[in-house]
Amino acid sequence: MSDQMPDSAPQFLTVGEGEAAREIAMLVRPAQAGNGAPALVWLSGYRSDMSGTKAVELDGLAAELGLACIRLDYSGHGLSGGSFRDGTISRWLEEALAVIRHVAPDRVILVGSSMGGWIALRLAQELARQGGVTLDGPKLAGPKLAGMVLVAPAPDFTSELIEPNLKAKERKSLAERGYFEERSQYSPEPNIYTRALIEDGRTNRVLDGIIETGCPVHILQGMKDADVPHAHAMKLVEHLPADDVVLTLVRDGDHRLSRPGDIALLLSAVKGIIRSSTNRQMPT
Secondary structure: OHHHOHHHOOEEEEEOOHHHOEEEEEEEEOOOOOOOOOEEEEEOOOOOOOOOHHHHHHHHHHHHHOOOEEEEOOOOOOOOOOOHHHOOHHHHHHHHHHHHHHHOOOEEEEEEEOHHHHHHHHHHHHHHHHOOEEOOEEOOOOOEEEEEEEEOOOOOHHHHHHHHHOOHHHHHHHHHHOEEEEOOOOOOOOEEEEHHHHHHHHHOOOOOOOOOOOOOEEEEEEOOOOOOOHHHHHHHHHOOOOOOEEEEEEOOOOOOOOOHHHHHHHHHHHHHHHHHHHHHHOOO
């Protein structure tokens, strides 16, 4: 069936205007007719894309259950246009929000990996802020958030994990060149962190107060994560006091959490959120 192979036909959405315009690639799997369950939305990590193991496995789950699934590549990533060095949390958030509004599902479950966890939390805030009706008239309509699954989430990683650990030569490079490079254990190309990314990160902080997502949240975190220490996930839980939060610590798990056992945990967490969203929709 053609709807089982969304990978063969990425769609493109223009986000931004003028010089800021960029073509954002997305893979959209439609729900089977009559399936009213929430759409799954995959949000990748820094320098990751929608063709990674976890993203493909999530889409496979959607195919199996007849759910809609939305994946996208941020600008400067994967199949999308735009320069990676122009990327900031605000810019990538704008793109994710634009794609979700374009596809326009009624309800969504956000599944965010690493930096995608930060984007997911900011999306929750933006959907809450922009939804509803005000005295000035209706705001932008948006889907309701049915739940969140965060894999090794890295909210505020620029200010919490990068800035406090900057070496003198990295600070000098930021000041003089506007970026610094760091060796990547996942790619032959170095990671690039720009001054714009770091400065914009401060304006997108979520760990500076209570985060109200209004939905169940399941966090998966490896205890041998060399990139985002598990203490960071514990800190995030402290900022989610009002929500139904489950934290699963994987004792020997690394940052990627892409082993078969890790994938099974991820899919189980997503299924749990789907079940809880269905229960909440049932009349009492």
